[in-house]
Amino acid sequence: MAGTTTKTVHDIFQSMEYGPAATSSTATARAWLDSHSCSLGLFIAGQFVRPLDRQTRSVVDSKGALVCSTVCALQADILQCASSAVKGFEAWSGLSCYQRSKVLLRLASTLGQHGQSVAELCDLCGASCSSSSLVRLLQYYSGSAQLRDALVANWTPLGVVLVVVSDDCTFHSLMLKVLPALAMGNSVMVVPGQSTAPPALLLAQLFMAAGLPAGALNVLTGGDMSLAADVAQNSSIAYVTYSGNKQDAVKLCKATAGMGVPVSVSPNIGATCPIIIFESADINSAVDDVLETAFKKKKEAHWVLCVQESVLDSVMARLRLRMAGLKCVSLPDDGVRVLVETAVQDAQNKGATLVQSCAVPSSTQYPPTVLCGAAPSSPCVVMPSPGPLLPLVTFRSNTEAVTLGNHSPHGQAACIWTEDLTLALETYKSLSVGSVWVNSHPLSDPCLPVSGHKDSGTCTDGGQEGLYQFLRPSSSSVLPRASPVALDYAKFGTDPPPVIIPDQTAGTLKSYTHFVAGKACKSESGASVVVRPQGGGDVLGYCPDGGQKDVRNAVEAAIKVQPGWMKKSPPARAQHILSLAKGLEGKRQVLAATICGQTGLPMEEAHMEVELSIARLSDWAAYCDKVHGGTLPVPQAGTGLSIPEALGVVGVVLPDEHLLLSTVTLLGAALASGNAVVMVPSPEYPLPALAIIQVLLSSDLPAGLVNIITGRRDQLTKALANHSVIKAIWYWGNSEGCQYLQHTCTSPLKTLRLFCQTDKDGNHRGRDWTRPSVLEEFWRNAVQWKSVWIPTA
Structure with a gap:
């Protein structure tokens, strides 16, 4: 035909030019929006709700044209939504794993009929996500729901999960949070970004058609990130998880500090x-x-x-x-x-x-x-x-x-x-x-675990590893929520040291030391704190009052040795930990006497704790070469791998209970997974942790791998929080310390595991350190995951 240009296969392979792009249509999505008059309400208790006298927010396409408007929720809407989510959790978690799996599979089938609407709406709003990728997510997590009790035995759902995404987040990233939370039996409240709000509302409607109980999935739209903070204040929220840009992640962490709710972030935009x-x-x-x-x-x-x-x-x-x-x-x-x-x-x-x-x-x-x-x-x-x-x-x-x-x-x-x-x-x-x-x-696939290393996140999404963020050990209790306190962050941890007046007995009392870089050393400040037995009484000795410079010296020593320790083979790490357990065994009498003298426990109970501690270190030695990643069932031709890796340098502020057992449990978790550690003993009862220094001095652990700094908890917590090299902090302390860490550990992001030891009435919150399930719990806190995809065709 005249005027046409015919190209041979050779010509095409020489230029490798792209073919014409397929024409796209938004007619189906427009029809759904028109059915709602292009004005979308909230989705609460299984239906659309359009409250009166609410501000609206416009959603525009890539050319600036109006797509629709969404409602900005207020406090009354949050209360109604939270009440709905609690009822939804009772109904959804009460179903069997098979029943929850069937609902997710029905939604996958429903997407086969209405996937075009979802895909078009995502494209129209700038949150591009194909219906095939959503179907793959549903298929994967329906299987996870079916096998929850088999894959993650002895773990239970958290309750009501709040999923938050920023305005520039993709719809796929939103569903990578929502679907595993539902699969594990939680109810979900979604606070979507501007671009993901319309498709989130459409999918919530499709979920109801698939048989999801009313209230199990709710969508609250709003104007900015302040809505997420307002929702997180509700006492019904058990967990908050976020995807999007780093700026909004920092705002959310700071706004929720002190609320007593765990917050994890995946800042996957802009890296x-x-x-x-x-x-x-x-x-x-x-x-x-x-x-x-x-x-x-x-x-x-x-x-x-x-x-x-x-x-x-x-x-x-x-x-x-x-x-x-x-x-x-x-x-x-x-x-x-x-x-x-x-x-x-x-x-x-x-x-x-x-x-x-x-x-x-x-x-x-x-x-x-x-x-x-x-x-x-x-x-x-x-x-x-x-x-x-x-x-x-x-x-x-x-x-x-x-x-x-x-x-x-x-x-x-x-x-x-x-x-x-x-x-x-x-x-x-x-x-x-x-x-x-x-x-x-x-390549994106739900079977691939995605962990943010360095400054790219504090949780794992995808794969079996990503399910644990929406679960808690069945034997652990749900901690009551707290309220933020009026805290001057600039003055936190700056109180002057207590005054110590010398007396005639000072020379006969023992002076303890720090343990840094494999050596016993004094505090850089030269100051000390008094050690007394539980309930008061005669002075037992003096401990160094550590500070920022001591923590800096400890971290410098740890960062030098940690890469080499991480590269050691798991059997080699196991041998080192076994030698540490043998060292404890040789000091069992001294350790039991120290526990007895510090806490007032009967000698029989003190000996029992020492024996449990020796066994716990032996458990960690056995754990080293037993838990690994593996190959993943990626649907494409190729090999997918998941590999657990060490976090780096971990800061641990130790609890005031089970002083020796808790210390070796946390120490073993960090060492078995390849981390170095800076430990802060309980300021009230530091002697059992300090007694371990004698074992460490004679052990074959690399110098600097384990560092112990004594002193006031708030002062040392501040030093750990403000050190950029420390990747994670495990903290047992007061509500002010938890709030300070949540507010401060955002640049760079640190993985936080916070445990407030007292409730709002001042009552002690304890945990059972003797149960074997703490191994799985703390090992997962001590690793981050790397996924690798190698295609073969």
Whole structure:
């Protein structure tokens, strides 16, 4: 036919141009919105609720056109929703695992009929999510619901779970929180972002049609993150989990500090992630997937392209050829365009060259741009601006590639391109990220656990590992909620040390020491605190009053030795822990006498605690090489792996009960999983923990792996919270300390396990340290997960 251009297969493979994009329609989604007059209400107790006299919020599409409006919930709506969620939890958790699984499977079937509506609505609102990915989520978590009692025996649902996402979060990330919470038997209250609100309301409606009990899933829409904090204040909420950007995560953590509710965050929007291309890579495939990842998908992460110098010219040539067919990307507004142009200009001033798909138009669109030769310290690499920009940095050696990959403060994900399997395995082990894709673009599947390493999260989503955040051990009790106290965060932990007046007996009393870097040492301040037996009485001795400098010295010692300890084989770590248990066995009489003298326990009970402590360390030694990750049943052709890794340096503020048993339980959990530890003994009863120093001095543990700092709890808690290297803090103390940690440990994010030892009436809250289930509980607190995807076809 005249005027047509016929291309051969050879021509197409030479240019590798993209075919025409499929036309999209939003007719089905528009019809659903029209049925609600484009004005969506709240979803409470299984039905839409449209309260009067409420402010509304507009939802717009990518071109700024109005899609619909949503209601901004008030306190009365929160109370109604919370009451509904409590009733929904009673009905939903009362069903059998098989019955809950059937509901999720029915929803998957319902999506087969109405999946087009959901997909179109997601596209229309800018929260792109395919119906096939939702069906896969439902299929996976229906199986988890069916096997809950078999897979996670002796664990029980939390109750009412609050799921919060930011305005820029994807609908898939929202459902990755909602579905496992439901599968485990919890009821869920959702506070969606602006883009995810309409599809969340539609899916809630479909859930009701599938047979979900009324109140098991509720949706509250609002204006900003303050709504989530207001909902979290309700005493019915047992757990809060968040996905989205880091800024809103910090706001939520600070706003909920002191409420007595656990909060976990997955700041999966805006992280900086590396794509590493080695000289052994298939360059054509690598470049194709780079463009797909960096420019064609919804940009949740900022990608940095790291290319080995020996193949830089080949990569650049292929980039120029493949980028010629890419269209400009629409920017949200003129302000974003200014940020993009400033970043490009700054990169050029520092020596970068541009590779663009076309000339820069004058509108709010911008062409896909590669900033070749950007310096690793350049702002466009360290803190990338929004827009279609891809910084490209080069490296020479494999070690330098890993250094560049770990350059970012985020630890979300990485892509590795190489045909050398040994190199791929060595590289993924060395990268401090939660997800690694080898010779592939980012793959999302619910069976892959996703843990945020470094500053990219405090929980695990996906896989069997992600189910535990929505469960608690059956033997543990539900702690009552608390109310925030008026706390001056700047003055917390700054009280002056107690005054000690010397007397004639001071020279005969024992002076204890810290244990730092494998040595006994005094406090840097030179101050001491008095140690007395339980209930008061004669002075037993003096302990160093540790402070910020002591904690800094301990962390410096720990960070030097922890990487080597983590790389030791599990059997080698087990032998070290067994030798520590033998050391305790040799000091059993001294330890029992110390417990008896400090706490007033009968000698028989003190001996029993020592024996339990020796057995507990032996349990941890056996745990070292018994619990591992494994292969994952990914539906695509390839191999998926889940691997538990150490957190790093863990700060532990020890409880005031079961002084020796609790100490070795927490110490063993940290060491068995590859962590180093800085421990703060109970300020009231420090002697049993200090007695372990004599065992540590004669043990074969690497110097600096275990550090013990005594002193006032608040002062040392503040020092741990403000140290950037410490990844996790396990805290037993008062409500003020819990509130301070939740408010402070946000930059960088720290994984917190907080246990308030007294309730609002001053009554002591204890726990049973003798039960074997604490092994599973604290081991899961001591690891983070890495998933690896290696395709085979």
